[in-house]
Amino acid sequence: MLKFEDKRNFWVSNQVYLKPEYLSHPYISGNKYRKLKYNLIEAKKTGKDTLLTFGGAYSNHIAAVAAVGREFEFKTIGIIRGEELALKIGSNPTLKFAQSCGMTLKFISREKYAHKTGDTYISELKNEFGDFYLIPEGGTNTLAIKGCEEILTDIDKEYDYICCSVGTGGTISGLINSTCQHQKILGFPALKGDFLSEEITKFVTNENWELIADYHFGGYGKVSDSLIEFINNFKKVHNIPLDPIYTGKMMYGIYDLIDKGYFPKNSKILAIHTGGLQGIEGMNQRLKQQNKPLIV
Known part of the structure; x- marks a missing residue:
C-alpha cells in the first residue's frame, strides 16, 4: 500500500x-491519501478490482482516484457532473489527467447527478460496469475518516x-x-x-x-x-x-x-x-x- x-x-x-x-x-496527496488508504485496503480485501466514484470538472478526488488506479492496478470509473464536459476533456487539466491514468469517464446531467447515490442509479451503474467498489463523492465515509x-x-x-x-x-x-x-x-x-x-x-x-x-x-x-x-x-x-x-x-x-x-x-x-x-x-x-x- x-x-x-x-x-x-x-x-x-x-x-x-x-x-x-x-x-x-x-498526485495522491494530503487528505486524499488519508481518505483512500483504508478504502483501498477494503477493496482488495473484498476482491474488487474496480473503483467507481463521482466528481465535478476540477475534482481533486477524481484526480486522486485515477492516480490510485494507475499506481495500484485498479480499474477506475469517474461519474462526472455535466454532460457538456464530454467535449472538453482535452482542455480540462483534471479530466485530461484522469483519462491519462486510465479512468473511464461517464458524463451525466446535473439533474441525474443529484440522484447519483440512489439505489436505482447505482443499480444502473452495476448493470453497465459490473461489480465495483463504490467510493462517495469527495471520498468521505467511515473508512476515510479512519x-x-x-x-x-x-x-x-x-x-x-x-x-x-x-x-x-x-x-x-x-x-x-x-x-x-x-x-x-x-x-x-x-x-x-x-x-x-x-x-x-x-x-x-x-x-x-x-x-x-x-x-x-x-x-x-x-x-x-x-x-x-x-x-x-x-x-x-x-x-x-x-x-x-x-x-x-x-x-x-x-x-x-x-x-x-x-x-x-x-x-x-x-x-x-x-x-x-x-x-x-x-x-x-x-x-x-x-x-x-x-x-x-
Missing part, C-alpha cells in the same frame, strides 16, 4: 505552523488550535476524533450553507470544534482578487503553494482571525495543508478568461 512520509511542520508566523500533508505524494484520524501525531499535542479546510466533512471529522481535550478544531468550509455541521455530527462525538463560515468567498470555486494576492504573497514569502479552493481560503481566514484578535495571546495554531494543488491550473484557465490575476 502507499507509503506516507511524515514531514515536519513548517513555521509560517509567530503563532501559525503548517502541517504539509500535500508533500506525501505528487484514515484522517491518522493525520495528527504525538508531536501535534502541543498546539491549541487545529485548522483545516472543509469540503465534505471527512477530514475535519477525523481530526476531531483524534484531538486532545485541550485542543479546538476550526473548520473553514469552501461551500456556502449550513448542511456541513449535520454531516460532521454523524461521524464525531467530541464537541471541541467550530465551523468558520466567513471565508468561502462566495462559494465553491469562487475567488477574489484579494484571495489570489494572498496566495501569491504566501508562496513568495514561504515558498509554500496554496490552492484557491481549500487551503488558500483557510490560510486567509486564519490570518484574518489573528488580525481581529480571535485567538488568545500565545496560543499555538496548526493549519493542515490538505493538498488540492492540481486545481490551480484549472483555476488559472478561468482567471485568464476573465482577465484576472493568475496564481503563480
